[in-house]
Amino acid sequence: MPKERRERSGRVERVQKCQQGIMFEKGKGQHILKNPLIISSIVEKAGLNPSDTVLEVGPGTGNMTVKLLDAAKKVIACEVDTRLVAELQKRVQGTPQASKLQVLVGDVLSRDLPFFSVCVANLPYQISSPFVFKLLLHRPLFRCAVLMFQQEFAQRLVAKPSDKLYCRLSVNVQLLARVTHLMKVGKNNFKPPPQVESSVVRIEPFNPPPPINYQEWDGLIQIAFQRKNRSLSATFKNKKVLELLNKNYHIHASLHSKVVPDDFNIKSHISSILDESGFSSKRPRTMSIDDFLELLELLNRNGCHFCG
Template sequence: MPRATTEKFSRAHQPAVKKKDAQSSGSMTNPIFNTARFGQHILKNPATAQKIVDAANLKPTDKVMEVGPGTGNLTVKILEKAKHVTAIEMDPRMAAEVIKRVQGTPDQRKLEVIIGDFVKVDMPYFEVCISNTPYQISSPLVFRLLSHRPLFRVAILMFQREFALRLVARPGTSLWSRLSANVQLYAKVDNIINVSRNDFRPPPQVESSVIRLVPIDPPPPVKFEEFDGMNRIIFSRPNKTVRGNFQAKGVMKMLEQNRSTWLAVQEMAIDDDRPINKMVDDVLSELTFAENRASKMDIDDLLKMLAAFHGVGIHFS
C-alpha cells in the first residue's frame, strides 16, 4: 500500500506531469491551490472546519480516516482530539503540505498519509471517517464506507448539497431515490451543516452540505446487489407504477435468466410453470404494490417486496 510518513512518502496512482503542465503550474502565484484536475476545493473557513470536527464527537482513543485532507485545515483540528489520523490524498503536493504543517510538533507521530486514489487504496482500520469529499467520488465513497468491515462508529462527510439532500431524503419527497433507499438500508443519515461556496478556495460552482452517517449495527442481512438490482428497476421512473417499471423493455428477460441461473445453482427443478411476467404480476398483486410508486415506498415496503420475489425464486443479481 502506498504510504507516507512525515519523513518520507511515495506516489501512487499519480500520472506523470507533463513538462508544459509543470511550467504552467510554476507560473502561478500559489500553485498548491491549482486543484482543478482532482476536483478538490480547499476548506478555508476555520469556524466551519471546527464545526465539522466537533460533529464527530471524537474521543482521545479514536483512529480517524480523513479523505481529501487538502492542505490540512481539517487535519490539524482532528489531530488535536484523536489518537491517530490516516489521511488519504490524491495530490502529492497536498500531501506534502499536510506533512509540513505537523513536522516538528507532537502531532507528527500521530499522522500517516496515504497518497493515492481513495477508491483504489486499501482502507486502514478506523473508528471515525471525516471527509471534504471530491465531488466525483461522492457515491463510491459512501458505498465503500458502508461495505467496510469492521464497522466504523460515524462518518462526517461533506458533499455537494444536491447529493447530500438525496442521501437524507425521505419517502414521498421529490428527492427520494434509489440512492436514498440504498444508503438508508444500511445507515442512519442526517444533514448537520450547510456550507457556503465562499468557505472554499477556489469557490465551487455549487453549495455544499455536511452529513452524519452512522452504520446500522448489526447491518441487515440483505445482499446489497439484490436490493440495488430491484431498486434499479422500480426507481428507473420513480413516479411511474411499480408494475409499469417491471414492464420496461428487457426487464422480464433479465429476470427469467436470473431465475434459471438461481435454480441451476440451487440444483432445483422448475416447479412453477407460470411465465415470468405472470409471476411478477402475482407477487405485486398479492402485496397490493402493483399500482404503488417507488417515490412513495419506504424501506420496509422495499424489503417486503424483495422477500416476496425471493420467495418465488426471482432474483435481481
Template sequence: MAGGKMKKERQRGMESHFQGGIPFYKSKGQHILKNPLLVDTIVQKAGIKSTDTILEIGPGTGNLTKKLLEAGKSVIAVEVDPRMVLELERRFQGTPFHNRLKVIQGDVLKCDLPYFDICVANIPYQISSPLIFKLLDHKHCFRCAVIMFQREFAMRLIAQPGDSLYCRLSVNTQLLARVFHLLKVGRNNFRPPPKVDSSVVRIEPRKPLPLSPDKLKEWDGMLRICFSRKNKTLGAIFKQKKILSLLEKNYKTLQALHPSQNGQEEMDLSMLHDGFEDAVMDADDGKDEDDEMELEGSDMDSMAEAGETGSAFKDKVSGVLKQYDYENKRSSKLSQNEFIHLLSVFNEACIHFA
C-alpha cells in the same frame, strides 16, 4: 488603463487558487476550506473523542488536519497529490503533532484503509458515491463518517419517500447506514470556490444490516428495476417484456440448478458498487431516473436474448404485486421496509433478481 485593470483581475484570480504557494486545480476537485469557524464546526459535530483514531481523506494543506490532531489521539491522512503530502509533512515537522500524524500518499479508492474510529473528509465530488461504498464495506467497524458532499448529492442521501430527489442511491445508502444532514456550506467558504454549494453529512453504519449479505446483490437488482421509472406504478414496470424476460430467465436457471430449493451464491457489499456509481452519474448529469432506464447494457442484452415471456410467468409476477397490494404503488413513494418486504415476497414466489 483598461489593460492594467484586466491584468490585476487576472492576478487576483490566480491568487485565489493558491495557498502557501501551492496552486489548486479545480479539474481535480481541489477546493480547500478557508473559513476557520467552519472547520471548528465540522470538528465539533464529528463528536471526536481524545482516544479516537481519525481517518482524514483529502487533507490538502492541513487546515482541518490541525484541528483533528488537537481533538483526537492520531490522524491518518490519505492524500493523492504529492505536493500536498510534502506540504503536510513540512507543516507539522518539529511540532508536537508530528508523531501523531501518518500521511498515506495514494488514491483513497485504491488504498487498503487501516483501522479508524471516525472518518472526516472534504473530498472531490466525483468520488462521492464509490467512497461511501468503500467506507461502508470497510472490514473494521467505525463509529461514523462526517463528509462534505455536493449539496444535491447530500440531499439524495437523506431523501425520504415522496421527495423529488428520492432515488436508488437514497434507498441503498439508508439500508447500510443512518444518514444525517449536519450543515449547509456556501461555495465562498472554499478556495477556489466550486460552482455549487455543499453540505456536511454524518453517516453511521448500521450493525447489523436489515438484510443478510447474501441478499445484497438481489436487493440492488430489484431496485434497478423499480427505479428505472420511479414515478410509474410497479404494475406497469413489471409488465415490460424485457424485464419479464430477464426475470423468467433467472427463474428457469435457478429451477434447473436447484429444483428443490432456491440456491443463491454468497455476495458481499462490493455488489452495491455499480448501484451507487449509477446513482451518482444520474445526480451529476441532471437526468431524472424517470427519463431513462438504469439497467446496464449487459442486462439489456440478456433480456433481449431471453425472447418472449410466457404468459404464465407474467401472471405469476403480476399475482405477487396484486396479492400484496404493490401493483398500483410507485417506487418514488415506497419506504425501505416496503422494498425489503417486496423482495421477500418475490423470493417466496421463487422470483429472483440475481
C-alpha cells in the same frame, strides 16, 4: 471581454488560487476549506474520543488535520496530490502532532481502507457516490463519518419517500446507515470557491447491518428507480426486466431441483404476485425501505431473483 482584460482576470484568479505557493486545481475538486469556525464545528460534530483513529480524505494543506490531531489518537490522511502531501507534512514537522499523523498517498477509491473508527472528509465531489458505498461496505464497521458534499447530493442522501430528490441513492444509503444533515456551507468558505453550495452530513452505519443479500437488494432498487414515478406493475412488464427474471428463475429452480412447468410464464407469475400483495399500483418514489424489503422478500420467496 477584451483579450487584455481576460488575461488580467486569469492572472488574478491564479493568484487567488495560490496558498503557501500551491495552485489548487478546480478540475480535481481541490477546494480547501478555510473558515476556522466551520472546521471546528465539523470536528466537534464528529464526536471524537482521545482513543479514536480518524481517516481523513482530502486533507489539503491540513487546516482540518491539525484540529483532528488535537482531538484523536491518530489521523490517517489520504491525499492524491503529492504537493499537498508535502505541505501537510511540513505543517506538522517538529511538533508533537507529527507522530500521530500517517499519510497515505494515492487515490482513496483504488486502495483498501485501513482500520479507522471515524471518517472525516472534504473530498472531491465527483467521487462522492463511490466513496460513500466504499465506506459503507468497509469492514470492520466504523462509528461514524462526517462528510462534505455538494448540497444537492447531500439532500439526496437524506431524502424521504415522496421527496423530489428521493432516489436509488437515498434508499441504498439509508438501508445501511442513519444519515443526518448537519449544516450548509457557502461557497466563500473555500479557496478557491466551488461553483456549488455544500453541505455536511453525518453517516452512522447500522451495526449489525441488515441481514439481506445486498446484490439482490440493489438489483431490485436499480430496476424500480429506472422510472420512479411508474407503477411497479408497469415496471415489471419491461421486456429486459422479464428476461432477466425469467433466466434467474430457471437458474434458481435448477439449483434447488425444482421442476418448472412447460407453460410457465414469468410475466403472469410476477403480475399475480404484485396483484395479490397490493404492490401492483405502488410507485417507487413513495415506497419506504420497509416496503422494498417486504417486496424483495416476497419476490425471492416466489422464485424471482435479481442475481444469478
